[in-house]
Amino acid sequence: MTTLAQRMKIARSHAKLTQKQLAEKAGVEQPAISQLETGKSLKSAHIAAIAKACGVSAIWLDKGIGEMTDGAPGFDANVEPASGPFRYYEYPEISWVQAGMPVEAVEISNVALCEVHPSDAWAGPNGFWLKVKGPSMTSPNGMSFPEGMVILVAPGFDVESSQFVVAKMVDTNEATFKQFIWDSGRAFLKPLNPSFPTVEMDGEWVLVGRVVDAKWPRSAL
Structure with a gap:
C-alpha cells in the first residue's frame, strides 16, 4: 500500500504540474503541497481540491482505495460522484x-x-x-x-x-x-x-x- 506522500507525488506527476502550479490550481498554499509530499502532514482538508486539480480520484488520493483515475467505462466526468459512507x-x-x-x-x-x-x-x-x-x-x-x-x-x-x-x-x-x-x-x-x-x-x-x-x-x- 502506498502512502499519502507517495500518492501525492504520483498524482502531481500524472498531472505534469510543479508544486507551485498544483497549489495555484487547487487553491492552496505551496507549503501545504510540500508538507503532504514529504509526509509532514498526514491528512488535509484540501484533498478533494488537489485530486480534482490532478485529475485523479479523491478516494484513491486520500486512502489509496480503487483506481487512480475515474476512467472506468461509463464514467461521466461531468457528474460529481456521490460521497460514500464515512469509514473508520x-x-x-x-x-x-x-x-x-x-x-x-x-x-x-x-x-x-x-x-x-x-x-x-x-x-x-x-x-x-x-x-x-x-x-x-x-x-x-x-x-x-x-x-x-x-x-x-x-x-x-x-x-x-x-x-x-x-x-x-x-x-x-x-x-x-x-x-x-x-x-x-x-x-x-x-x-x-x-x-x-x-x-x-x-x-x-x-x-x-x-x-x-x-x-x-x-x-x-
Missing part, C-alpha cells in the same frame, strides 16, 4: 511497555481491556494507539504533539525521512516517539522540542512503526 477503524490504546514488545507478545486478552479509539486512517491489522508522554515532541512552533495526545502507530509500514515513528532499543525494549530523519546514509530520531537531543539510530535501535494519525482522546476534550 478502531484500534486499542496500549502501554509503552507493550509497544516495545514483539507484536506476538502483546496478549489479546490484555489489549481487549484497553481503551479503543477510532480513526479514518488505516494502520494495518496490528495498529495501536499510544498516549504521548513527556515534552520531547512539544514544539514551540509548527507541528506539535503535546503530552496527553494519542498517536496511531502502524507497524510494518514503510518510513520516509521527516515522518514520525515509534522506535525501541533492542536491549531494553524501551520505546520512544520521534521524527525519523535520514541524512547522508544515516538515520536519526529527532525530537520536535529543541531542548532534547537528536539520537542517531545505530544497531541498538529498531523501528516499531510509523505514526499515521494523532489526536486528543475524547476524555481530554
